[in-house]
Amino acid sequence: MNENINQQEISLEALQRKDKAAFAQLVAQNSDHIYRLALKMLGNPQDAEDILQETFIKAFNNIDGFEGRSKVSTWLYRIAVNESLSLLRKRKDNLTSIDAGLETDDGDILPKQIIDWCCLPERELISDEARHYITEAIDTLSDANRATFLLRDVEGLSTREAAKVLDISESAVKVRLMRARMQLRESLTDFFANKLAKESA
């Protein structure tokens, strides 16, 4: 679980001389991860596909400027996150302040609901309805917290790698991750507590 991108070593030198086989290998190793990140960031398969394509086109065009101080996968994540955030900003510019509330999840991280729903049967935890809810709940996080959560907990990056991708400090990654996790826990508690009540009724 939570595996990092499984990097079979790809020669940076080959990538920089635009070797197609090396680039195809890079795409093969990273495309699922980049697509997944974009899909969870944007919530829309078409947008995710656009970001995926843009990420690799930018990588291909800018590989000369990549100095190899981080893993190539980290660099790809960085391009994809920046592209996703940029698209999200554009979307918001087209709206009025309707979704302003979505950006204000910076409140405290204290747990509000203490309900043990872990005992629910597996069929309830992974039902289609639950999965749909889980997918939607992540959209209620702020863009910054969502990106942090996805990189750390879904893509399995270390705090340090996530900090590089997001260009923030490691302590900022930790704060954002904590807020994201606690907010998602509350959201899932809302949903599963309801199921729990029905189970025991």
Added chain:
Amino acid sequence: MNHEHDHQPQQHNHEHSHDYGHDHQLSCKDILTNLNAYIDGELDNALCRDIETHIKSCPNCRIVVNTLKKTIQLYQMDGQETMLPDEARHRLMSRLDLDDYVAKE
């Protein structure tokens, strides 16, 4: 927060902490402060043990820890099942002018 009152240890665990030969009584707030690092396995053994001791005797913290772990696990499962669809992969390779390499993967 209305949970503040609720989210207190149900009982103190003097016996447990003495078992470990030191007197680190953690509060629920200490648990929250260290929750991320605890879940990620980044704490030193002594603090980890203190947290586990607290959790054993504090149902509220136990529920928070367990539901938080489960939340993360459900997102990991959801993530693992999300793959790039084949048609989208083909369009990507075509856009990158790498069609020749599609069959090799």
